[in-house]
Amino acid sequence: MTLNTIDKLVSNEGWNIQSWRFRYGTELWVIASPLAEQLDQIREITEGADIEAIELASYFNNEGSWLPVVSAKNISEGLEMLEQKIKVFENIEEWKQKVVGTFSRIIEVNDGGYGLSIAVNEKKETIFFAPDALNNPFFMRTYFVLIEEVEKVETAAYKDRLGIIERLIIEGRAVEPSLEDSKREYGIAEFHLRYANNAKYTAIKLQTR
Numbered sequence: 001m002t003l004n005t006i007d008k009l010v011s012n013e014g015w016n017i018q019s020w021r022f023r024y025g026t027e028l029w030v031i032a033s034p035l036a037e038q039l040d041q042i043r044e045i046t047e048g049a050d051i052e053a054i055e056l057a058s059y060f061n062n063e064g065s066w067l068p069v070v071s072a073k074n075i076s077e078g079l080e081m082l083e084q085k086i087k088v089f090e091n092i093e094e095w096k097q098k099v100v101g102t103f104s105r106i107i108e109v110n111d112g113g114y115g116l117s118i119a120v121n122e123k124k125e126t127i128f129f130a131p132d133a134l135n136n137p138f139f140m141r142t143y144f145v146l147i148e149e150v151e152k153v154e155t156a157a158y159k160d161r162l163g164i165i166e167r168l169i170i171e172g173r174a175v176e177p178s179l180e181d182s183k184r185e186y187g188i189a190e191f192h193l194r195y196a197n198n199a200k201y202t203a204i205k206l207q208t209r
Contacts, residue, residue, distance in 0.1 A: 049113070165204065
């Protein structure tokens with residue numbers, strides 16, 4: 001298990017990671033943030049009243065699935081899942097900034113009840129949804145390549161890599177966001193998250209033509 005992205009964020013950029021057990025059940029939360037105090041406060045919500053804890057878990061699993069938050073059976077699995085999730089976003093500054101803003105807003109609207117649900121589902125505050133950069137089909141695109149094909153791509157000259165990936169896509173050995181993904185709200189983000197959590201694939205970033 002390599003945790004290059006986590007190591008970079010923690011060692012070079014001062015991020016923090018905390019893990020704690022679900023209030024009910026045996027799974028763990030594994031969550032990252034640049035601000036340690038945010039993690040303390042998020043933990044308090046997950047361990048608080050039933051409604052606030054359930055609403056936060058629901059948000060993390062749905063509209064907030066782009067955040068650096070995973071649930072896992074154990075800490076090793078959790079760190080590996082977190083690595084796979086955030087390595088897609090590590091070079092997107094808008095994502096890093098919005099992580100801080102969204103965690104702050106979660107803490108602000110929490111009222112021990114349905115405060116978060118109202119802010120997300122009724123008021124539809126934009127802070128709670130994936131940043132625009134994750135839905136822009138024209139930024140440096142992330143492709144997902146089957147692990148056994150990665151060496152073929154990475155050992156080629158940079159100018160040849162996109163062509164190789166395009167051939168792998170035709171052969172069904174790599175995937176890219178579709179036109180339908182780019183048109184749907186949060187479609188690109190959903191695509192990234194779906195394959196980032198698939199252990200058969202590795203993310204490769206390339207500038208689109």
